[in-house]
Amino acid sequence: MKTDFSIPRRQNLRGILVVFLMDLVKSLRQNIYVFLPLLSSNVRENHLGKVFIVLAVLLLLQMLYSYKSYLNFKFHVQNQRFLLKQGVFSFKDTDIPFDRIQNININQNLIQQMLNVVGVEIETAGQSTAEIKIKALSREVAMELKEELLKNETSIRSENREIIENSGNLENDLEDHLQSEADHKTQHNNLASKPSLLFNLNIWELLKVGISSNYLKGFGLVIFFISTIFQYLEEFFASFYKVDFENTYLTQLYQTFTFLVGFIIFLLIATFIVTVGRTVIKYYGLQVTKKDNDYEVEYGLLKRVNQIIKKNKAQVFEIEENPLKNLFQIKNVFISQASSQELRDKKKIGVIGISDANLNILFTSLFDLNYPQQFVNFKSSMRLMFRLSFAYVLLSSLIATALFFLQGWLFSLVILLMLFSVFGFIVYKTVRKSHIGVNENLIEVQSGSIHTNKKYIAVHKVQSISIQRNFFQQKNQHADLIIYTASGKERINYLKLEEVLLLVNYLNFKVEESELGWI
Incomplete structure (x- = not known):
């Protein structure tokens, strides 16, 4: 039987224990220092009973807090929006439109596995505080909620408004379009492929x-x-x-x-x-x-x-x-x-x-x-080796110095030579692999040393581009290129300045020319 999410509902009944155990683990991590007095033999010999009483009271308070948190946690779906009410001493109401939902993850840690429930995390395009964490649902209900929340009717609603605004007969056009929309949904459901x-x-x-x-x-x-x-x-x-x-x-x-x-x-x-x-x-x-x-x-x-x-x-x-x-x-x-x-x-x-x-x-x-894909590539300058080498030389020197005082000069010298050889090879490979490639549709950013990482970004997903130049780069006509997307930034170090300017102009032109959105 399909779950009706239009009715406010709590988490699975086992969620009482899940919430308590997860809150308890979190509290222990945050307040582990309270157990430090137990290291003292005086405390263990003279005050152990009092310590157990205090711990028992704290445990009882944690149980009451977790139970109240479970009772006050209610969510439902209404008008293409996810609504949540939660809190113990103060209440918080969250209202998230479906089109703001970026991703829905279903997780199951050890506690949830033992109690045969799953957790649901809802990630949004808004502030990080808008993220929702439901700690205990049955897997069936969680999958139904995920399917419900991922329905995106934004394009249909926009289509509704456009047709209504351009219509000479509002009521007839609205009725015809609603019927067309219903037929479209039926056809879509019939044609939708089964998971494979x-x-x-x-x-x-x-x-x-x-x-x-x-x-x-x-x-x-x-x-x-x-x-x-x-x-x-x-x-x-x-x-x-x-x-x-x-x-x-x-x-x-x-x-x-x-x-x-x-x-x-x-x-x-x-x-x-x-x-x-x-x-x-x-x-x-x-x-x-x-x-x-x-x-x-x-x-x-x-x-x-x-x-x-x-x-x-x-x-x-x-x-x-x-x-x-x-x-x-x-x-x-x-x-x-x-x-x-x-x-x-x-x-x-x-x-x-x-x-x-x-x-x-x-x-x-x-x-x-x-x-x-085929790309036009722009490689990082070998000058990048000086920037990368500085950090590795400093790290090698610190390690060798520490080993000199601990194990003597011969051992530290051997390790220093080994580190210089390894880090020198890594720096060389890093610079050789560092480049950016572009074509009509995609950007390729390659990096790595032993491993090779190739990152691909659709041109229309680029949100902004910036150029950074330090004192030395201004003297030798080089620059770092930074590309921003909705998931973060990608950096390509030490390109020739003329190549950077060419890339920026080309990418800005392609982004402005594209009619596709970043999401």
Whole structure:
């Protein structure tokens, strides 16, 4: 039976427990410092009973607050608008027209999975405070609400007004148009295609994505972990490789070399496990479903996420590849949709492990163009190497200095040379890959070093363009080009000034010439 959203309704009854547990976790994160007194033996010996009483009272107050929050949370749909009333001590009424809704995500964290409910997030084109989070609905009701909210009748209402304004006989034309509209809806419902599974990732394909992923994040997590237990690792490797850290490295050159090799191997293995594990957990069970011109993406093990890609909302189409992905014949795609603020990476919709055939289907659906496209390219100047190198040299020097005081000059020198070599290669590859390409319909922005990121923006989606020049760029006739869309900005560094001016004039002309809207 289809849910009637015109009647104000609360969340699922299990939402009482969901709201309580999620509020409790949030409160613990924000107020973890209240448990610091328990570290004191005096508090534990003399005041433990009082502490438990205070915690019990706070827990009871949290339960009452969460229950009241659940009771006062009511939503419904009326006249193509989503209406919500919520609050405990003060009430807030939210009214969102359907045409302001950018995206609707269905998520399911561990708490929601245990209680067999899902959460719904409604993203809008207005202020960030207009975002709605419904914490507990059954999956069936959530999907029906999503379908209801994504109905966009703006074009039909505009068509109504135009016909009425141009009509000589208001009543007859209105009646005829309403009948035509009803027939159109019936025909549309009959012809609408059923959802079809485009592709999904099995565990082996997911492992290939993990193996070919960006290891920098995994390496960072491993380094952070190792830094906290460095003393224990030092004792372990010292006993294993018989290295006396109190002695000089020159008198134990062989042992020092074996220690470095062993430590590097340990880092590589740990980074591999962490990176692959993060990928598998985040994107477990990924599947992409196509319905008409929209795509539904669902994935996640600990947190199940359901997102929709709409053609008119998509702003940036990003393709990520690297040598390993090319070997496995897969690519990662990330879609940035219109947002009320700068879009962060974790808010992008990811379709990972996609084949070239499915990539072409998705690209064609969003741009009405085949992939790949031909572009006129403008490359970043090699002068960009000086800007990038400064930060890497500073970082390498700081690391080497810290290692000098901790492990001596030989170890710090070896690490410094290794860092210079790695960072020098990264800087060179970064500059070589950095460019912007344009054609009649699209903009291509390429970046990366080992990985290659290609971002595609429809020309009519450009909202504004700016040029930035520092002191050195003014002297050597170069500039940075920044392109703004409804999902954020894309920056191309150190282009020749004459090329930047040519690009700006061309893109401004194409945007003004286009009759298409950015959304």
